[in-house]
Amino acid sequence: xxxxKEEYDKLSRQVSPKSKLWTDCLWAFFxxxxxxxxxxxxxxxxxxxxxxxxxxxxxxSVTLVVLSAILTSLGWYQKIASKAGAGTLVPITxxxxxxxxxxxxxxxxxxxxxxxxxMFVIAGPVIVxxxxxxxxxxxxxxxxxxxxxx
Amino acid sequence: MRFFWAFLVGGxxxxxxxxxxDLTALTPARILVLFVxxxxxxxxxxxxxxxxxxxxxxATVPLLGFGHLLxxxxxxxxxxxxxxxxxxxxxxxxxxxxxxxxxxxxxxxxAARSKDQC
Numbered sequence: 001x002x003x004x005k006e007e008y009d010k011l012s013r014q015v016s017p018k019s020k021l022w023t024d025c026l027w028a029f030f031x032x033x034x035x036x037x038x039x040x041x042x043x044x045x046x047x048x049x050x051x052x053x054x055x056x057x058x059x060x061s062v063t064l065v066v067l068s069a070i071l072t073s074l075g076w077y078q079k080i081a082s083k084a085g086a087g088t089l090v091p092i093t094x095x096x097x098x099x100x101x102x103x104x105x106x107x108x109x110x111x112x113x114x115x116x117x118x119m120f121v122i123a124g125p126v127i128v129x130x131x132x133x134x135x136x137x138x139x140x141x142x143x144x145x146x147x148x149x150x
Numbered sequence: 151m152r153f154f155w156a157f158l159v160g161g162x163x164x165x166x167x168x169x170x171x172d173l174t175a176l177t178p179a180r181i182l183v184l185f186v187x188x189x190x191x192x193x194x195x196x197x198x199x200x201x202x203x204x205x206x207x208x209a210t211v212p213l214l215g216f217g218h219l220l221x222x223x224x225x226x227x228x229x230x231x232x233x234x235x236x237x238x239x240x241x242x243x244x245x246x247x248x249x250x251x252x253x254x255x256x257x258x259x260x261a262a263r264s265k266d267q268c
Contacts, residue, residue: 020172021169021172021173024168024171024172025165025168025169025172027168028161028164028165028167028168029161029162029164029165029168030161031164032160032161032163032164032165032167032212033156033157033158033160033161033162033164033208034157034161035160035211036156036157036159036160036161036207036208036211036212037153037156037157037160037207037208039156039160039206039207039208039210039211040152040153040156040157040206040207040208041153042207043206043207044152057207057210058246058247060207060210060211061210061211061246061247061250062246062247062250064211065247065250065251065254066250066254068254069251069254069255069257069258072258073258073261073262074262085167085168085171085172086164086165086166086167086168086170086171086181087161087164087168089164089167089171089178089181089182090163090164090166090167090181090182090185090212090213091160091164091211091212091213092211092212092213092215092216092247093211094178094182094213095182095213095216095247095251096250096251096254098178098179098182099251099252099254099255100251100254100255100258100259103255103256103258103259104258104259104262104263106259107259107260107263111259114259115255115256115259119252119255119256121179122178122179122182123248123251125179125180125182125183126179126182126183126186126213126216127248129183129186129187130183130186130187130190130216130217130220130240130244131220131240131241132187133186133187133190133191133217133220133221134190134217134220134221134223134224134236134239134240134241135224135236135237135240137190137191137194137221137224137236138224138225138227138228138233138235138236138237138239138240139233139236140194141194141224141225141228141236142228142232142233142235142236145228145229
């Protein structure tokens with residue numbers, strides 16, 4: 001098969017976004033899955049130490065947050081994230097990274113307007129809209145509950 | 151078996167996030183907000199609890215699980231404190247993860263230097 005340079009260029013452009021999407025998704029799947037697997041392992045560990053399920057879950061999340069903060073401080077989390085994309089963003093470790101990373105970066109601007117304010121660049125919106133959604137659901141549930149016979 | 155499902159479901163939820171990154175112009179902050187709000191909605195509809203039951207950390211570690219935690223906290227707080235619970239429930243439940251992140255952020259900013267990052 002003979003193809004000109006232009007045709008080849010056109011073809012490769014058609015194909016490459018798809019193969020990039022495929023690689024991105026594979027990376028996200030394996031890294032994200034592995035982080036959740038570590039979370040499950042931590043949860044099982046805390047359960048064997050006598051914590052009830054909800055406490056074990058919370059402790060597992062806190063442990064993942066601490067691990068993420070350490071890896072972020074060392075600059076390793078960003079290296080994994082450049083490959084893993086959403087695999088490192090979507091788990092709670094990504095939330096911790098979004099808090100810790102600007103805290104380190106803006107340390108030079110001071111502890112109050114630097115660290116204190118910039119930590120919330122991404123965490124702020126997540127907290128605000130998560131809270132809004134939960135309050136709305138709480139109010140709906142309050143009025144719905146008598147109708148459900150609860 | 152729970153480990154297998156944790157890996158599979160957790161990985162799957164991250165692929166949804168990756169598709170949002172690659173196929174739409176959503177920024178990471180918007181994706182995280184979308185995941186948390188969706189988590190609250192799915193939990194309110196009663197669809198997230200079954201997933202959390204069999205996938206364990208695969209459902210609770212992604213930020214959808216954070217939304218699920220908020221919604222569950224609100225539910226039990228409304229049952230105990232009435233309308234006031236709608237305000238207090240979500241954040242009492244999520245306080246651990248948020249406080250841990252904030253404390254780590256402050257400690258890391260004191261311990262690490264900006265140039266250590268790449």
